[in-house]
Amino acid sequence: MPQAACGRTGKMRHTVPTASLRTVIRMKPFPVSPAPAGAAAACALCQTAGGTTVWRGSDFRLVRAAEPALPAFYRVIWQQHVAEFTDLTALQRLSCIDAVVLVEQTLRAQMQPDKINLGSLGNVVPHLHWHMVARWQWDAFWPQSPWSAPQRPVDDARLQKVREHLPALDEAMQHAFAARFGASRPEP
């Protein structure tokens, strides 16, 4: 539970309990299960960018997915081939979820969607990645998940307006990531 404290202004502040945070940071990751031999060589996210690269760091990268019916769809992809979120250290997890939150904030500020969907599945590609998707009530899959069967035909006129904003959205993501995590690294 967050601790609440009142400053001189009387405004409620929330702080993370320091003892809890120390415990989390000292937690060791689960023993990483070694990937089967050749897993990285056969992994789509080790062999390809997984979308249009928007920002790239040493630990993770941000890409925009090629999903025509859901254009404002980004992925944070861990650079190392690990399957589970608990394969990361506590600090790595904080950094990764901070990136996910930054994408959500930027999507909300730039696109004003009806909802943001966040997800980490990896059943098909067991390489740690998070999905961040801006959703609207008019989109073809609403109110189901982005991976469900379409609920209605695509609305091309509304999609086109979203597509037209993608260059500015990518730029806003790049600026936000560079400000938080440093300059983007070149492709290897």
Ligand SMILES: [Zn+2]
């Ligand atoms: Zn991989």
